[in-house]
Amino acid sequence: MAYLCLGLSMSLVGSYVALSKPLVLVLPVFLLAWMRFGLGALAMLHWLPKPADEPAMTTQTKRLLFLESFLGNFLFTICMLFGLSLTSAVSAGVIMAAIPAVVALLSWAFLRERIDWRVGSGVACAALGIALLSLTKATPSEATAQAAGNSSALWGNLLVFAAVLCEAAYAVIGKKLTGALGPKRITALINLWGLALMTPMGLYGALRFDFSVVPWNIWGLLLFYALAASVWTVWLWMTGLKSVPAAQGGVFTVMLPISAALVGVLVLGEPVSATQGLAFAIALVGLVLATLPTRS
Secondary structure (H helix, E strand, C coil): HHHHHHHHHHHHHHHHHHHCCHHHHHCCCHHHHHHHHHHHHHHHHHHHHCCCCCCCCCCHHHHHHHHHHHCCCCCCHHHHHHHHHHCCCCHHHHHHHHHHHHHHHHHHCCCCCCHHHHHCCCCHHHHHHHHCCCCCCCCHHHHHHHHHCCHHHHHHHHHHHHHHHHHHHHHHHHHHCCCCHHHHHHHHHHHHHHHHHHHHHHHHHHHCCHHHHHHHHHHHHHHHHHHHHHHHHHHHHHHHHHCCCCHHHHHHHHHHHHHHHHHHHCCCCCCCCCHHHHHHHHHHHHHHHHHHHCCC
């Protein structure tokens, strides 16, 4: 059940990332993020009160909640969006392939989790599969930009790698939080911090935006994006992490690009090459290696 929650969480992330392209074309990024956190907060009001059987939050838990939201919600979004504006999609995809490996390393460094050969092999397969998948997506314009050696590409790559560190820290800190709070309360509290952090820029964007130009179907897509990004994916991830080591859970991030690519194929009608099929197979082999039960 924990594996199912982790897999569904990352699959949903990949799905809403692929389907959020029309939102970015209509709504400014900071306004979109602010409305996402706002809708999520309304949906999770009943998750905020402290359950009777839950201990009072310590100072460390409060700090971890802030860091979880600041790194995993706020800073990740900013680094990723601005990084992608400065570098090619191919470079960003290859860098993002490092997420499972970085999660495993941070888990070893901060949580003292042991990385056995199967989890290590799963991490390697996940990274190889996503890298191979990303490398097949190069377009002629991206290849030209790479050949030209744009001076801003280095800064873009550094920002994308910073987003990788944020996502890995999100997985590791989440594992620590599941030992102190329930998944529903963690989800509601870090979303509330995200709303507070994004409010100044979101309000500024709202005051300068004409909401009458937004078609009705975009509002429906915004509701799905808000519930998926702020509620469902976080709750599923925290629920799974309660029973799974963070390093092993990090392997499930392989489902993010796979899900996004499948949405592109099945919903947007994009073709699939033999190389992309091989990338899927390698990534799924890594997932099986990391999650098959072992003998006691």
